Structure formats: structure tokens, C-alpha cells
Amino acid sequence: MVLSNITVPLLGLVDTAVIGHLEHAYFLGGSTIGAMLITLVVSLCGFLRMSTTGLSAQTLGLGDLSKNLLVLLRGVFLAFIIGLLLILLQSPFLDIALTVAGGSEKVQWYAYQYAQIRIWGVPASLANLVILGWLIGNQQGKTVMWVLIATNLVNVFLDLVFVYVFNWQVQGVALASLLAEYSGMSLGIVFIAKYYKNALKKLLLDKQQFNRLLLNKQVLRNYFQLNRDILIRTLCLQACLLFITFQGARLGDTVVAANAILMNFLLLISFSLDGIANATEAMVGKAHGEKNLKELKRTVNISLFWSFIFACFYALLFAVFGSFFLTIISDIPSVIDFAQQYIAWMVLLPLVSCWCFLYDGVYIGLMQAKVMRNSMIVATFGCFFPVWYLLQDMGNHSLWAAYSAFMLVRGISLAWHFHYYQAESTYA
Numbered sequence: 473m474v475l476s477n478i479t480v481p482l483l484g485l486v487d488t489a490v491i492g493h494l495e496h497a498y499f500l501g502g503s504t505i506g507a508m509l510i511t512l513v514v515s516l517c518g519f520l521r522m523s524t525t526g527l528s529a530q531t532l533g534l535g536d537l538s539k540n541l542l543v544l545l546r547g548v549f550l551a552f553i554i555g556l557l558l559i560l561l562q563s564p565f566l567d568i569a570l571t572v573a574g575g576s577e578k579v580q581w582y583a584y585q586y587a588q589i590r591i592w593g594v595p596a597s598l599a600n601l602v603i604l605g606w607l608i609g610n611q612q613g614k615t616v617m618w619v620l621i622a623t624n625l626v627n628v629f630l631d632l633v634f635v636y637v638f639n640w641q642v643q644g645v646a647l648a649s650l651l652a653e654y655s656g657m658s659l660g661i662v663f664i665a666k667y668y669k670n671a672l673k674k675l676l677l678d679k680q681q682f683n684r685l686l687l688n689k690q691v692l693r694n695y696f697q698l699n700r701d702i703l704i705r706t707l708c709l710q711a712c713l714l715f716i717t718f719q720g721a722r723l724g725d726t727v728v729a730a731n732a733i734l735m736n737f738l739l740l741i742s743f744s745l746d747g748i749a750n751a752t753e754a755m756v757g758k759a760h761g762e763k764n765l766k767e768l769k770r771t772v773n774i775s776l777f778w779s780f781i782f783a784c785f786y787a788l789l790f791a792v793f794g795s796f797f798l799t800i801i802s803d804i805p806s807v808i809d810f811a812q813q814y815i816a817w818m819v820l821l822p823l824v825s826c827w828c829f830l831y832d833g834v835y836i837g838l839m840q841a842k843v844m845r846n847s848m849i850v851a852t853f854g855c856f857f858p859v860w861y862l863l864q865d866m867g868n869h870s871l872w873a874a875y876s877a878f879m880l881v882r883g884i885s886l887a888w889h890f891h892y893y894q895a896e897s898t899y900a
Contacts, residue, residue, distance in 0.1 A: 473601050473618060479748040481785060482624075489503055489631065490631050490632070490636075490645060491795050494845070495742065496624040496673070498683070501754035502578065502579045502581065502582025502583045502585070502586060502642055502778055503582060503583070503586050503645055503646075503732075504578070504583075504717070504727070504729070504731075504732035505570070505579060505580075505586075505717065505721065505726060505734075506582065506583040506585070506586025506590065506642070507583070507587075507589045507590070508648070508713075508714065508717050509569045509570075509583070509587060510568075510587055510590045510591060510594065510597075512710055512714060513558060513594060513873075514594065514598065514601070515599050515706060515709070515710050515713075516553060516595045516703065516706050516707060516710060517551070517601065517703075518601065518702065518706050519698075519699040519702035519706065520547050520550065520598060520602050520699075520700050521601035521602065521603065521704050521725035522605065522753075522836045522840075522841075523547070523603035523605075523606045523695070523698050523699050523702060523839075524543055524544070524547045524601070524602050524605035525606070525609040525750070525753045525754065525757070525835045525836060525837075526545045526605050526609065526675070526837055526838070526839040527695075527757075528544070528605070528606045528608075528609030528610055528757075529542045529608075529611075529754045529755075529756070529757025529760075529761065529837060529840065530757045530758070530839065531543060531608075531758055531761065532609065532610055532611070532757070532758055532761065532762035533757065533758040533759065533760065533761020533762040534761045534762075535621060536720055537709050538671075538675050539673050539679070540610070540672060540793060541668065541672055541675055543606065544602065544606040544610075544664070547601075547602035547606070548599050548602050548603070548642075549604075551595065551598035551599045551601065551602050552595050552598070552599060553592075554601070555594040555595025555596075555597070555598050556595060558591065558594050558881070559594065559595070562588070562591050565591075565840035565888075566584060566588065566591070568637060569587075570583060570584060572586075572718065572811070576764070577697060579721065579725060582642045585642050585646070586642050586645070586646040587646075587785040588646075589601075589643060589647055589650055590645035590649055590650055591644045592650055593650035593651075593653040593654065596653040596654045596656070597653050600653065600657050600660065601689060602617070603657065603660035603661070604620075604660065605665075606861075607619075607660070607663075607664075608750050608751075608752070608753065608754055609754055609757060610641040610754075611754050611755075611758070612890040613751065613754075617661045617664055618621040619656055619663070620656070620802050621625070622655070622656070622659055623652050623653075623656030624652070626648075626650050626651065626652045626655045626656075627651075627652035628653055628790055628897040630644075630648030630652065631644070631645055631648045632678075634647055634648050635861045637759045640689065640789025644694070656787075664832060666681050667707040667834050674720045678706070681845045688866075692713055694885055698839060698841050701842050701844070701845040702841045702844070702845070703846040704848075705841065705844045705847075705848040705849075707853075708848040708849055708852040708853075709848060710854060711851075711852060712856045712878055713735075714876060715856075715857075715860075715871070715876060716731060716735070716872075717731065717732075717735070717873045720871070721866065721870060723837055723867065723868060726807055726810050727810065727868055729802070729804070729807045730807050730810040730811035730814070730868075731803050731811075731868070731871075733802060733807070733811050734811060734814055734818065734872075735819070736801070736820070737794075737797070737818050739789065740786075741786050741818070741821055741822050741825070742825070742829065743783065743788075744786065745779060745782060745783065745822065745826050745829040745830070747801065747829060747870065748775055748779050748782065748829075748833070749775070749779075749829045749830050749832055749833030749836075750833060750839065751775070751833075752772070752775040752830060752834060753833045753836045754810070754837070755767075755771045756768055756771055756772065756833070756834050756836075757836075757837035757838070757839075758837075759771060759837075760837060760838055760839075765865055768861055772834055772890070772898035775830055775833070775834075776827075776830060778875075779826040779827070779829065779830045780826060782822075782826070783822040783823050783825075783826035784822075784823070785830050786822040787822045787823050790815060790819050790822075791815075791819045791891055794818055794819070795812060795814035795815065798811050798812060798815075813869075814868070814869070814872060815873040816871075818875060820876055821876055821879065822876075823873045824878035824879050824883070825876075825880070825883065827849075827880075827882075827883030827884070827886070827887055828879055828883035828886060830883075831866050831883060831886035831887055831890060832844060832886070833892075834886075834890060835886065843886070844886070846885075847882055847886050847889070848882065848887040850881065850885060851878045851879075851882040851885065852878065852882040854881070855874075855877050855878050855881045856874045856875065856877070856878035858876070859873060859874040859878070860873075860874035866867070
């Protein structure tokens, strides 16, 4: 799962590097704002991945294949509905979002170009959340890894062809990402159809059982309540990330371009540490389905240890090679010089954030979304925005200080709840 997750931010780094080596900062600023708008939608729908992982892991523990497959079908159906609605509403969505985002006229222009193309890939992006979440829940980590590697290779190849051969600039990067999303979705469907064809066929042909499982009011109520809590949690997280991007845009093209690089570093850290959390989700969910409290606690303790080890590795990596990474991604002197001032935050962030990533995975496996929601609300409105407000005279540093404090508070609150309340009462 760590190898799988690393491929996602590496892809973002390749996109950023391709655009970052064009001659003007507004290309990078525009693609960053445009990508953030699409990422916002996909991230807000992260409940599709999280709920699918937790529910499929628990049904795996119960040994109920029909319910397991129904989790997949229900999630894919909902993903396509949301994706198609967004395509229909793209004009007002992009107009409002870009007005809020701010930035120079050229940044706005290229952001609109990027988002207008990428939005057609949202149905595939959301379906991929469900498919990959279901594979993770069923402990198919290697399959997830190969699907993501293949998807990212398609994206990197198309990036290079569209930008450097066809000279399509920002539009080329957007089109490459769109085609890669549909390629990944197709690969996931092919795998599932190959190994679960008979079970899927049996479930779909047994209309009585299918309708009973699909239309069970209590099951549907629980499903949407679960997704509601995860959505609220994700809204808070995205509010913080959007605030960093939009506030950076108001500070100038150089700031938003530098923050774009730092955000990709942040994603590399986040997705890498989330790899351990994803594996924890599947293992905790399975233990929970089996009602095996001893295995659940053992999984959490082992995961905490390895999360800290990986966090120390990433902190050391950026301490030693952070400046070198900047020069790989961009050759615009003003952007590199400005971003250099913030490498220290990339060293600190793995150490303060590894705990919240791990405990998020634990609570996804337990399907205790309310705990995650409450922790995120406290960290967002009780920490991130107050810290930024108090330190705003520090400029861009105030944004990264607020985000670091926000991640630390999330980890502390989730750890407190699990070790002093949740672990002993899970099966009470």
C-alpha cells in the first residue's frame, strides 16, 4: 500500500515538473488552481473510498461475499451519479470557484482551461475511488499497486507527448490526466470481472436477494449517515487546503507557484504515510468483522511503530534533499528561491502528521466516522484558522504553521479517543 500510494503524488510531481519548466510562473499557477478545483471535488467525495474500504473489509471478516460485492456496486453507481451531475453543472461551478480562488488574469485563464478538460474525467476519478477502496478492503494491495502504476505511466507518457511534442501546455497536462483516469478505471474493472465474474453474475441474477440487499432501508440509512460524517470531515480538511492555495494566490504568482511545489511535497508525505493507514484500514476492518479485539490492538500498535519510522525517513529525506527536489521541479529562480524558505515545514510535517493519518485508518476500519468528523471540526475551527489569524503577519509562513498545528491536533485527539475510550468499548 505504501508503494501504491507513492505513485499518486509522484504523478502530481511529474505534472508540476512538466509545467514548472515552462517559461512563466502563471502556467504553473494556473494549472495548480485548476487542478485544485478538480481535486476538491474528488477529495470531497473521498467518502466513497473510505466507506467502501471499511465496509468491504468488515464483510470480508464476516465471510459474506454477496454483501461484499454489493458494497462495490452501490459505490460505483453513486460515483457515476455524482460525476455526471458535476459535468452538467460545470459552468456555474467553475465560474464561482475561480472567482473565489482569485489570482492574476493569466492564472485564472489557464486554470479555467485546465479545469474545463479535467472535469470530464470526474466520473472515472470517483469510480476509481470506489474500485481501489474495495480492492484495499479485500486486501488486494498488489493489484492496487499495479493498477496505479499502470495509470500513472499512461499519464506521464501522455504528459510528455502532449506538452513537449504537441506543445499543448496546460491543456496537454489536463488531457493526459483525464485519459489516465479512464485507463485506470478500465484496468480495475477488468481485474474485478476476471476474478469475481461468477460471484457477480450469481448476485445479479438472484433478483430477490439483490433487491433485498440493495433496498434494505436500514442498510441504506447507515450507508448515507456514514458517508455524511466522512463528507463533513473532508469538507473541513479541504477548507484548510483551499485556504492555503487561495491565500497564496492573493500573495502573488510566485507564492502560489511555490506553494504548488510544496503542496506536491505535502501530498508525497501524506500519500506515503496513508499507505500504512490504508493497510491498517483493511486489517482493522477485518478484525472488527471477526470481533477480534486482540488482533485489532496488535494491528494498531504495529502500524503506529512503522508510521513513525516512515515519518522519520521522510523528514530526513527533505532535510537533506529538499533543495535539490526544488531544482528538479522548476527552473524559475524566483519560485525556487521563495520555496526554499519553506523546506523546514516539509521536514516537520511528517513528524507531526503521521499520527492523524494512522488513526484515520483505524477509525475507517471501525467505521466510526463520527469520531473522525468531530476531531476534524475541532482541529479546523479550534486550531487551523485561529493559528493563522494570530500569525498572519508572518505571511506565507503563517499558513504552513497553521497547517502543522492542525495536523498535530487531529492526531492527538484521535489517539486520546482510541486509547482511553474506543479500544475498550468496541465490542462492549
